[in-house]
Amino acid sequence: MTATRRGLTTAATNTPESxxxxxxxxxxxxxxLPESFKAxxxxxxxxxxxxxxxxxxxxxxxxxxxxxxxxxxxxxxPVSAVRxxxxxxxxxxxxxxxxxxxxxxx
Amino acid sequence: xxxxxxxxxxxxxxxxxxxxxxxxxxxxxxxxxxxxxVDAVIEAVRASxxxxxxxxxxxxxxxxxxMLPRDKYTVFSPHARGYRKGVHKVPKWTRLTLRTNPEGF
Numbered sequence: 001m002t003a004t005r006r007g008l009t010t011a012a013t014n015t016p017e018s019x020x021x022x023x024x025x026x027x028x029x030x031x032x033l034p035e036s037f038k039a040x041x042x043x044x045x046x047x048x049x050x051x052x053x054x055x056x057x058x059x060x061x062x063x064x065x066x067x068x069x070x071x072x073x074x075x076x077x078p079v080s081a082v083r084x085x086x087x088x089x090x091x092x093x094x095x096x097x098x099x100x101x102x103x104x105x106x
Numbered sequence: 107x108x109x110x111x112x113x114x115x116x117x118x119x120x121x122x123x124x125x126x127x128x129x130x131x132x133x134x135x136x137x138x139x140x141x142x143x144v145d146a147v148i149e150a151v152r153a154s155x156x157x158x159x160x161x162x163x164x165x166x167x168x169x170x171x172x173m174l175p176r177d178k179y180t181v182f183s184p185h186a187r188g189y190r191k192g193v194h195k196v197p198k199w200t201r202l203t204l205r206t207n208p209e210g211f
Contacts, residue, residue: 022154027143028201062156065147066164070201073143074150 017078022061025052028071040067054082128192129179137178137193140200141170167205182207 026046030037044064045053054077055061065074083091116122129137148164168177176190181204183191189211193199 019154022150030201033198033201057154057156059156059158062151062154063158063160065151066158066160069144069147069164070140070203072147074147076150076154 017080019057019076020079021054021056021077021082022065023052023054023075023077023081024065025073026050026071027073030068030071037068037071040064041071044068046072052083052088125195126192129194133194134179138170141173141178141205144203145169167203173205177205177207182211 024044024046026041026049029049030041041047044055044061057076065072111117148161148167151161152165170178179193180190181193181196182189183195193204196202196204
């Protein structure tokens with residue numbers, strides 16, 4: 001299932017935007033694993049489960065991801081998909097205010 | 107030997123946890139699913155086009171569909187009979203890379 005999704009992501013490279021960043025999500029915690037795993041996650045800027053961070057494609061980042069490959073989920077994304085922590089929170093938020101759907105008076 | 111006060115592991119120790127010697131069908135399915143997820147991570151890093159030692163090492167690992175059932179569900183153990191034991195006997199086994207065997211095993 002996941003492999004198919006990866007295949008589609010790779011197939012999307014023919015679109016003008018090239019994939020330049022890793023989207024890294026921590027799925028499994030590093031609790032009770034050796035300190036080096038936790039240190040790797042900290043150096044990736046991850047400190048809690050289900051947190052998502054974006055990093056540009058570099059060999060250093062690739063090595064860090066592979067160190068913790070059992071714990072994370074990785075996707076290649078274009079620059080336009082990169083979100084900061086604040087932007088991610090804004091996207092999660094519900095819309096403010098309300099919209100009148102219908103009135104019972106008329 | 108019989109009766110309410112017979113000697114048994116539970117009666118002596120109070121608490122007894124038993125680890126089954128082999129994985130159930132469901133647990134084996136979960137193993138395969140985890141292996142596939144790790145394969146997806148390696149594939150994503152490979153697709154990014156970066157070159158590094160960690161990637162070269164990761165690409166040498168067998169993929170989930172290339173592994174024998176023996177390698178998926180058991181690991182080498184120097185002490186076990188037949189040099190194999192269930193992979194679930196390894197501490198933290200769901201978050202470790204346990205895909206390859208030592209030379210000759």
